[in-house]
Amino acid sequence: MGEFFNPEKGIWAWMSTLTDVVGLSVLWIFLCLPVVTAGPATAALYYTVVKCVRGRESGAFGEYLRSFRTNFRVGLGATLIVLPLFLMLLAGYKIVLWYGTRLGGVAYVLYVAYYFALVLPAGVLCWLFPLLGRFEYRVRDLFRTAFQLTIAHLPSTVVIVLLTGQSAVFCLNRWWPVVFLPVVAMLLVSLFTERIFARYVPELAAKEETE
16 A cells, blocks of 8 residues: 555656656747747756656756756857758748749759758757757857767667657647657657767767866
């Protein structure tokens, strides 16, 4: 009977995890609403998912807010760089999609080429904020490291981009996944990123120490 009332086991552990998943997803959405804060909000989400959802540590919401404050300055700077580039790439995608689907032929080939070329900038974007959530960087070093990981681990990068992109599309098409999918998607991404981070911990820690 005592096991049933143990908050660290059984149904209570599942309820605690469910509360963290829903609460962190909603908190992330709320802090992303100003748009320019999406970077530090995402870095904090990654950090908290790894530490509290995967690592089963308590105090998820306190950890999230502390990480958000710690990464705010660098995350804000990175977001201000990413946002106009993202809008430009999105506009380019819509243009080549329009011409490719209507004209066909060479225009469609250009659309397909542009689509696959987006993997690199999308990969850098997907690496940026997990890196910031786990290590300390200046903005310049953050982008450089994200680009290096994108190229060095291209197959994993493609999977991460697809996971992130499909999760975003699913949330945009239906409202209800936003209450859990941000954390679930970040958890799936961390299965790849944490394995890769583990290979470079000395190097990434050295970058952190030189800041």
